[in-house]
Amino acid sequence: MNMSNITIESGSLKVRLTFWEKVSSLSGNISIPMSHVRGATDDPTFLKDGLGLRAGGTGFPGLIAEGHFRKNGDRLFALWRKGEQVVVVELEGQKWDRLVLGCSHADSLSQLINNSL
Template identity: 40%
Template sequence: MANVRIDGGDLVVEIEGMDRLWSFRSRVVIPLANVRGATVDPGIAADPKGIRASGTRVPGVITAGTFHQDGERVFWNIRDGARAVVIELAEEHYARLVVEVVDPAATVALIEQAVVR
């Protein structure tokens, strides 16, 4: 699970609990200027993940860490796809972040309100 918050001009994604171990990350910090937007996407859990670079993948249980797909780097941290949020990025190490959060709709609203268009 992840906790997403806005801190000044940054989007901060804090990975919680044992997911830090499985994803090889405790946090990801992205300048808001590089955040394109966010969506709730419960179906993404069934999508192909690509090639695992560092992290953990147990189908139907957990996807956590860095994966390469179609020439892009994607950070995953989900167990329950019903609570998945996809954060699209520009000019960053990752092309997108796919994270599980407690309240997907509230998380997307928080990000969308903070993103400068």
């Protein structure tokens, strides 16, 4: 299965979604200026308590979370499927407070993001 492509280029964190990710998340590609990224963590327990109320997108607990969620006043954008590790990207001054991204090497991705700050 194709996964989104997460990169840092031109001073921005870019998340390029596949066609089906765009459909299931009700969203398009994401570009966040690095000046609005506070940090990233490899967090295997983040999904344990759920993402909160789904406000657009696809969600089946424990299987898939793609789209917009609200939890405890925070706005989240999630792009995760069962079997993927979790990276949580803390944002400021954006329409989301956090990005919850699934990937195969969460430790490497979180280090890449943090080293780019």
